Amino acid sequence: MGYLFGLDNKYFDALIYKGDLNLLKGAIQLADRINTVSETYAHEILDPYFSYGLDDIFESRTRKTAWYY
Numbered sequence: 001m002g003y004l005f006g007l008d009n010k011y012f013d014a015l016i017y018k019g020d021l022n023l024l025k026g027a028i029q030l031a032d033r034i035n036t037v038s039e040t041y042a043h044e045i046l047d048p049y050f051s052y053g054l055d056d057i058f059e060s061r062t063r064k065t066a067w068y069y
Contacts, residue, residue, distance in 0.1 A: 011026065011030070014026040014029045014030055017054075017057070018053075022054075024054065025054060025057050028054065028057050028058065028061060029057065029061070031061075034058075034061055045058050046058055046059055046062070
């Protein structure tokens with residue numbers, strides 16, 4: 001799949017989520033920092049309802065990097 005996006009295949013795991021290609025998940029995992037528009041929104045996207053199932057990805061990133069508002 002790397003040849004489609006011009007990426008090394010080492011990024012393949014970052015782009016796949018539940019068997020499907022998910023570029024947002026890849027961007028979240030590969031980002032150095034995550035910016036949100038407010039502290040409230042930073043907390044909202046940790047809820048499964050607002051994160052469309054990516055809450056576990058966001059949750060894992062909260063341990064690795066600080067949130068910036």
